[in-house]
Amino acid sequence: DLLIYLRSTVPNLVNNIQKRGREYETSIRLDYLNRLKSTFNEESNEFNRACINIANDLEWQTENEPSCPNFYNDCIGLWKKALNYLLSQKKVSDDLTISLVSYSQLAQRYQKISDLYIKQKSLKNALKYSLKALDSHKKNYDERIPPKWDFKDGELIPLSKDSKELFYTKSGRERMTIIGYGLCFLNYARCLSMQKKYKEAIEMIDKASSYYYI
Numbered sequence: 001d002l003l004i005y006l007r008s009t010v011p012n013l014v015n016n017i018q019k020r021g022r023e024y025e026t027s028i029r030l031d032y033l034n035r036l037k038s039t040f041n042e043e044s045n046e047f048n049r050a051c052i053n054i055a056n057d058l059e060w061q062t063e064n065e066p067s068c069p070n071f072y073n074d075c076i077g078l079w080k081k082a083l084n085y086l087l088s089q090k091k092v093s094d095d096l097t098i099s100l101v102s103y104s105q106l107a108q109r110y111q112k113i114s115d116l117y118i119k120q121k122s123l124k125n126a127l128k129y130s131l132k133a134l135d136s137h138k139k140n141y142d143e144r145i146p147p148k149w150d151f152k153d154g155e156l157i158p159l160s161k162d163s164k165e166l167f168y169t170k171s172g173r174e175r176m177t178i179i180g181y182g183l184c185f186l187n188y189a190r191c192l193s194m195q196k197k198y199k200e201a202i203e204m205i206d207k208a209s210s211y212y213y214i
Contacts, residue, residue, distance in 0.1 A: 010034055048085040051078040059116070076116045083109040103140035104177050107133045111180065114187050118194075127191045133184045137177075146177055156181060156211070167212070182211030 008016075010033045017025045055078035058071035086101050086109060093100035110133035117126035141151040148160040156178070158166050167175055189204035 045085075048082050051082045051085075055079050055082070072116050072120045076113060076120070079109060079113050079116065083113065103136045103143065104180070107136035107140065107184070108176070108180060110136060111184055111187065114184075118187065118190055121194070123191050123194055126187065130184055130187045130191065134181075134188070137181045137184060140177065146175065149178070158210075178211050182208045184208075185211070 010030070013033055014030070017028060055075040058078075059075050061068045062071045062075075083106070086106055090101040090106065110129045114126045114129035114133060117123075117129060138151075138154060141156060145151050146156075148158065148162075148165050150157045150159055160166055167178055169175055185204050185208035189201045189208060192198075192201035192204060
């Protein structure tokens, strides 16, 4: 899918339509133009989904097409737009005391940006977003502890010895609220290793392994 977004004010759009004088455009109503603007602006869910789709496609092109330039910076910019959309929705949900966005969703986006910074070898930024992801996971556990787990003193503790109970839902799907937490520690370890802080990196890898099912 391709989305081409040309930003303009509604008065400017009306002025351009009048200048062109095209018969098929004369029936376009003002309320329709206003709806288009509200639907596809940067604060809309449609724009948010488009950012994610384009970022994923650019990342794939960068990694799989030898003749393709490095689009990681563009991907980071698009994912930050998608993150800002969720942050704005989180603020609205907090103000209205309704659940629109979870901290788990925020953690996933922070983590994705961290992944891209690691690919760019921008360790400072990768660490920054890994820590933001970890913090969001912990806030999520403060609000809702996953079944078969406990959360005490900032640590996620298993309450079962059955790995399938811990890491999979009853329908058989992976519990990304747990696995994603482990991935954050793994990213943290990768950053530490790239800085040659091997002892700290090993500690983080050991911690990450507690949140995987092998």
